[in-house]
């Protein structure tokens with residue numbers, strides 16, 4: 001593989017991507033900044049080339065793009081025209097028109113084009129998907145994601161704050177979470193969105209939106225880049241008829257379940273959240289087993305609290321997800337019958353929702369959502 005623009009995240013990602021058998025970093029293109037030279041040293045790359053040379057190399061099959069978002073379209077198009085597979089940092093592009101053009105070319109060239117939405121490979125992503133589908137805690141009713149993110153490394157001149165370069169917070173960052181919830185609930189539609197400008201500046205520092213999913217279910221997404229590094233923290237909450245689940249960290253690693261369950265549901269929960277610590281807060285018998293909500297009766301044996309994932313090291317899990325992205329795509333490159341977890345559709349549909357939320361927050365009328373299938 002070759003990499004375009006290895007900065008803060010690039011080196012971290014590359015060290016995981018290159019652990020996959022068959023993957024070697026063969027060359028780099030970039031702006032010759034100090035960080036890029038550090039990456040070159042780490043991989044013994046003799047020099048930094050320009051992108052046209054890199055994508056033209058016959059010994060390069062795949063290009064990893066880790067530049068700021070406004071460059072993704074132009075650089076991915078160069079790689080695709082040269083017939084290379086592309087793993088692009090999120091977001092896939094800045095606009096849907098760009099994303100569609102890129103996907104059309106990737107299809108024509110029979111190559112992969114994915115945005116690095118690595119959350120799909122998180123074991124907690126699968127556990128929650130099963131929890132929702134199996135209805136162990138009844139119907140899913142409501143959710144939120146609260147992101148109290150650090151801006152300590154983001155000086156006022158950083159490209160992150162320049163919406164012509166980053167696309168704004170929904171597009172640059174929100175796509176990870178739009179993609180996860182789409183995997184859990186199907187594609188949603190933004191129904192309201194707001195943004196807050198840091199007083200005395202023109203920097204967008206907080207955004208919020210509500211997304212409606214099937215059966216009218218509402219999920220709220222908040223992102224604020226306002227915290228010192230050591231206070232960076234996130235929480236997902238998913239509410240069901242018979243309990244709720246809280247996930248901690250933006251790459252979720254820990255889960256807490258609070259549930260009113262009978263014996264059968266307790267067993268199913270323990271199967272889903274394997275090796276969780278189970279605390280019993282209350283036990284019911286006889287007529288006190290019967291509870292009533294949403295005009296329905298349920299049979300409840302106990303109030304259960306599960307703790308899962310206390311032993312997981314966050315950065316190790318993050319690295320594991322990156323290895324999984326590359327392993328899955330490489331398998332597909334060699335065997336086109338392999339079904340990938342992350343496809344072109346994830347990059348496009350997460351961007352579609354982010355663009356919609358951005359438009360609503362800007363007070364524009366948001367275009368109706370066109371998903372990858374519709375396009």
Ligand SMILES: NC(=O)c1ccc[n+]([C@@H]2O[C@H](COP(=O)([O-])OP(=O)(O)OC[C@H]3O[C@@H](n4cnc5c(N)ncnc54)[C@H](O)[C@@H]3O)[C@@H](O)[C@H]2O)c1
Pocket residue numbers: 004005006007008009010029030031032033035036066067068069071089090091116117118172
């Ligand atoms: N998937 C994830 O979890 C994750 C995490 C962090 C960042 N990211 C994404 O990674 C991308 C890069 O973010 P970062 O934090 O590493 O940014 P960064 O500013 O640290 O690095 C960007 C790199 O691109 C290079 N660059 C700039 N202009 C270029 C050009 N014209 N041609 C070639 N290289 C150029 C810079 O020199 C720098 O090395 C963004 O899209 C960001 O959203 C993804």
